[in-house]
Amino acid sequence: MHTDRKRLSVVGIGPGEESQLTGLAVQTLVESDLIVGYTVYVELIREIFPEKEFLSTPMMRETERCRAALAAADEGKRVALVCSGDAGVYGMASPVLALAKDYPEVSVSVIPGVTAALSGAALLGSPLTGDFAVISLSDRLTPMEHIEKRLRLAARGGFCICLYNPESRSRSGYLARAVRILMEELSGDTVCGAAKNIGREGEVCEVMTLEKLLTYEADMFTTVFIGNENTENIGGSMVTPRGYRDL
Amino acid sequence: MHTDRKRLSVVGIGPGEESQLTGLAVQTLVESDLIVGYTVYVELIREIFPEKEFLSTPMMRETERCRAALAAADEGKRVALVCSGDAGVYGMASPVLALAKDYPEVSVSVIPGVTAALSGAALLGSPLTGDFAVISLSDRLTPMEHIEKRLRLAARGGFCICLYNPESRSRSGYLARAVRILMEELSGDTVCGAAKNIGREGEVCEVMTLEKLLTYEADMFTTVFIGNENTENIGGSMVTPRGYRDL
Numbered sequence: 190m191h192t193d194r195k196r197l198s199v200v201g202i203g204p205g206e207e208s209q210l211t212g213l214a215v216q217t218l219v220e221s222d223l224i225v226g227y228t229v230y231v232e233l234i235r236e237i238f239p240e241k242e243f244l245s246t247p248m249m250r251e252t253e254r255c256r257a258a259l260a261a262a263d264e265g266k267r268v269a270l271v272c273s274g275d276a277g278v279y280g281m282a283s284p285v286l287a288l289a290k291d292y293p294e295v296s297v298s299v300i301p302g303v304t305a306a307l308s309g310a311a312l313l314g315s316p317l318t319g320d321f322a323v324i325s326l327s328d329r330l331t332p333m334e335h336i337e338k339r340l341r342l343a344a345r346g347g348f349c350i351c352l353y354n355p356e357s358r359s360r361s362g363y364l365a366r367a368v369r370i371l372m373e374e375l376s377g378d379t380v381c382g383a384a385k386n387i388g389r390e391g392e393v394c395e396v397m398t399l400e401k402l403l404t405y406e407a408d409m410f411t412t413v414f415i416g417n418e419n420t421e422n423i424g425g426s427m428v429t430p431r432g433y434r435d436l
Numbered sequence: 437m438h439t440d441r442k443r444l445s446v447v448g449i450g451p452g453e454e455s456q457l458t459g460l461a462v463q464t465l466v467e468s469d470l471i472v473g474y475t476v477y478v479e480l481i482r483e484i485f486p487e488k489e490f491l492s493t494p495m496m497r498e499t500e501r502c503r504a505a506l507a508a509a510d511e512g513k514r515v516a517l518v519c520s521g522d523a524g525v526y527g528m529a530s531p532v533l534a535l536a537k538d539y540p541e542v543s544v545s546v547i548p549g550v551t552a553a554l555s556g557a558a559l560l561g562s563p564l565t566g567d568f569a570v571i572s573l574s575d576r577l578t579p580m581e582h583i584e585k586r587l588r589l590a591a592r593g594g595f596c597i598c599l600y601n602p603e604s605r606s607r608s609g610y611l612a613r614a615v616r617i618l619m620e621e622l623s624g625d626t627v628c629g630a631a632k633n634i635g636r637e638g639e640v641c642e643v644m645t646l647e648k649l650l651t652y653e654a655d656m657f658t659t660v661f662i663g664n665e666n667t668e669n670i671g672g673s674m675v676t677p678r679g680y681r682d683l
Contacts, residue, residue: 201554203458207459208458208459208460208463209458209459209460209548210458210459211450211455211456211457211458211459211550212454212455212456212457212458212459212462213455213456215459216455251678275554275557276558276562277554277557277558277562277563277564277565278554278557278564278565278568279565279566279678280562280565282558282561282562282565283561283562283565283675283676283677283678284677284678286561286562286670286673286675287668287670287675287677289670289671290670290671297673299557299558299559299561299562300558301456301550301554301555301557301558302550302554303458303548303549303550304554307448307522307524307525307548307549307551308548310522310524310525310546310548311523311524311529311546311547311548312546314529314530314533314546315523315524315527315529315530315533315546316524317524317525317570318524318525318526318527318529318530319526319572319577319578320569320570320571320572320578320583320586321525321569321570322567322568322569322570322590322595323564323567323568323569323570324567325566325567329679330566330678330679331566331567331679335594336567338593338594339567339593339594339595342589342590342592342593343569343589343590343593343595345589346585346586346589346590347582347585347586348569348586348590421534423533423534423536423537424536424537426533428530428533428534429530430530430531430534431498431526431530431531431577432576432577432578
């Protein structure tokens, strides 16, 4: 870790439990003066590092949060901006890197973490063994027609699919709409799975068919997995084989 | 960690350096009697846990390696089967879960890890911020026509793309062939990147255009990233914005 210049680290903290952080993420948080993040994730980290200075901002204030982190780093504080899962995947690394041009003395480093596609997959078995696509159903930053096109093309290509943000209070019915699109390309028997509250209280996962997924009650803490035509339910685990010549 | 029954853990160890393992992965290795894996990854882990018993098998002997790990667990040893990156993504969790039906007393758990899509992305900036697809160019287990179809559909869908196994000694020219397919769908100016030897000696990364990627010399330790039409080169970092209404 270089300490000779101003530095902001964008840190992926994994699904939530302390044991899922990498050693590098822990070390970066230990060495930081200020930890910045969305309220929910800051509370998770505060339990592990109660002695640190924290700054939390609500969900929608991402740009503000990034600027606050960059400004604090520019003032000489060692700053960690925490993101759930990975720092890049639907995370803060991108807006920080875009805004960093206004803070030329601050060097940004990105510390990767276990994103929900990986932590949820591990709970279910091995749904993302081969080629896969990750798609967010949130249309807050992406037009719905792009999302729907991606669902169709991913299913048509035989990708296994991992869905982030399947539902939220303001986006009810989005998962069912996505499943209906997928059923135009895939059999209703396609093996699917869902994981809720990964690495947190209330962690639960379930393997089901695509048809069953149509009426599954997802929320904003759910990650959904759609298999390809080779994915199997093996004794309650969702397992995609490595390839056609293998197991 | 349950110790009341026979257990095999499939452990993703991340890109290679000790600091990129999660706490749970470290704990699982500490608590294991026997560590099994492909020779190269076993050597990485042996440096961290020199006192452990190890069993390594060459690259192509995956089924044999899984059976050896399951058989040792069935004999009562606490066994960890290590995979580079994640345990699921192009990893051993799938064949282990498929073979585990022959060892009904052994319970299999999957410990996720930082896969190259995440560790490579962090080195380059934030190429996989939004929806993305992961595709392996190895045709050892997947027919080349499936791979080519997936490349086309992923590019057409506006996914950012991460390529695993772009080349090897026996698969020379595969990356150039993939890039030529992608250039039918994407501009030659599309921002791309490559990371080599992530987390190991000789770690290096480079941001370039798709056209430049055509002649880039990849090897089996390279991970390649292809941006979408919004991906930018910001001061040498590869950055995909979060969405159309955002930064």
